[in-house]
Amino acid sequence: MRGAAISAQAPRPGLILQVSFGDFHRQITLPRAVAAAVLFVIPALALTCLAAGSYLMFRDDMLASLMRRQASNQFAYEDRIAALRSQIDSLASRQMLNQDSFEGKMAELTVRQAKLESRSALLASLAARIDPQDLSAARRPSSAAPAQIPAAAAQAPAPAAAPTPAAARENFKPAPEGFDLRRAHPLDATGEDVSENVDPALPDQRLRTFAARFDSIEQRQIAALNGLKAPAAAKAERLREAFAEAGLPVERMVRQAAARPDKDGVTNVAMGGPYVPVVAPDRGGDFERAYASLNTSIITMDGLRRALPFAPLRQPLPGPLDVTSTFGYRTDPFLGKPALHSGMDFRGDYGDPVRATAAGRVITAGQAGGYGNMVEVDHGAGLTTRYGHLSRILVEDGQWVQAGATLGAIGSTGRSTGPHLHYEVRVDGAPVDPSRYIKAGRLLNAGL
Numbered sequence: 001m002r003g004a005a006i007s008a009q010a011p012r013p014g015l016i017l018q019v020s021f022g023d024f025h026r027q028i029t030l031p032r033a034v035a036a037a038v039l040f041v042i043p044a045l046a047l048t049c050l051a052a053g054s055y056l057m058f059r060d061d062m063l064a065s066l067m068r069r070q071a072s073n074q075f076a077y078e079d080r081i082a083a084l085r086s087q088i089d090s091l092a093s094r095q096m097l098n099q100d101s102f103e104g105k106m107a108e109l110t111v112r113q114a115k116l117e118s119r120s121a122l123l124a125s126l127a128a129r130i131d132p133q134d135l136s137a138a139r140r141p142s143s144a145a146p147a148q149i150p151a152a153a154a155q156a157p158a159p160a161a162a163p164t165p166a167a168a169r170e171n172f173k174p175a176p177e178g179f180d181l182r183r184a185h186p187l188d189a190t191g192e193d194v195s196e197n198v199d200p201a202l203p204d205q206r207l208r209t210f211a212a213r214f215d216s217i218e219q220r221q222i223a224a225l226n227g228l229k230a231p232a233a234a235k236a237e238r239l240r241e242a243f244a245e246a247g248l249p250v251e252r253m254v255r256q257a258a259a260r261p262d263k264d265g266v267t268n269v270a271m272g273g274p275y276v277p278v279v280a281p282d283r284g285g286d287f288e289r290a291y292a293s294l295n296t297s298i299i300t301m302d303g304l305r306r307a308l309p310f311a312p313l314r315q316p317l318p319g320p321l322d323v324t325s326t327f328g329y330r331t332d333p334f335l336g337k338p339a340l341h342s343g344m345d346f347r348g349d350y351g352d353p354v355r356a357t358a359a360g361r362v363i364t365a366g367q368a369g370g371y372g373n374m375v376e377v378d379h380g381a382g383l384t385t386r387y388g389h390l391s392r393i394l395v396e397d398g399q400w401v402q403a404g405a406t407l408g409a410i411g412s413t414g415r416s417t418g419p420h421l422h423y424e425v426r427v428d429g430a431p432v433d434p435s436r437y438i439k440a441g442r443l444l445n446a447g448l
Helices: 032-128 132-139 151-155 165-169 186-190 203-246 250-258 286-310 434-447
Strands: 004-009 014-021 024-031 323-325 328-331 338-341 344-347 353-355 360-367 373-380 383-393 406-410 420-427 430-432
Touching: 014 032, 024 032, 032 203, 032 286, 203 250, 203 286, 203 434, 250 286, 250 373, 360 383, 373 406, 420 434
Parallel strands: none
Antiparallel strands: 004 014, 014 024, 323 344, 328 338, 344 420, 353 406, 360 373, 373 383, 383 406, 383 420, 420 430
């Protein structure tokens, strides 16, 4: 047989390899172990070498690919973490904003509550400065003609709404100690249950409920201020009309009444305290404007009321006055010639009491020429009154007397034709007609 041929037989003792090439023939018998190594170990080593060569050849590309994949996975993981962190921060910020908003609303309601409580006390103090008789008169229907009603009082709400000091305090009940709006039921703070259809689980709705309640209280306080304004304005107007009727120097009397010493020589201007500026009415709310208007009326009323005791608007004698000679020019009863009568003469019984027509200090108490026994009282602001022809004098120089105090008794001393009282009113030393003051006092009493 030509050519080469290799055949293998595997008899039981080992592996037989037969090699034939042309005329060359050879047979090799291998043991079983060697045969196993030839058939299995050598191919495995070849495959291993092939894999190792391939690894060595493509190792850098494989490592780069693995690193790129790992880097991509890491970037994706970091991006996911950043997105989750951003969501957490957004939720935290939103929660903080909501918390700040809630706390801000809570702080605002707390400030409003304190303001309403202070306003309630302010209302009570204002109501206390108005005479209860004036409040009662304001509540009664007036029979006066519309022209006699002050414009400020006519535009004010119905005086029936004017509260007493106790009622003013009820406009807002102070919250109990330890009161917390976040946990409180509306009934706890206001005394009324205004929480109908309110879900306790909704803080914003509860805050709106309290805000609405505070708005209602503020409107009632404004109505109370407007209700107090009518009697205060009416009283101030009556006093001003009486002073104007008498021709009194109103502003000067008000200033001097505030700084005038009392009977013990003590002035009533002792005051002080820290300076707390008042909000200008045009910059404040409805309450501030109503308070400014009412306070103006009360200040005017208080000033005139303080000056009232020093205005000679009362009668020097009790009961109806019997005028025997008026103020002005007349025929002198002794000389029969024209002369100026500087006062008014009132007939009376000998010994009848003569009373001071206003409070003041006695500057003359004794014999005074044609006046006979005379008492002169200084009421301040340039006002003095004289009481002449007294049978006796019951006061002394420098003594402080109240309005209505008994100064002496009717007599006929000095240039007198019979028992009577000579009464004078002087302004800055010049005599004026006393009838104007007496008439103004009667009008004032009729209006009270």
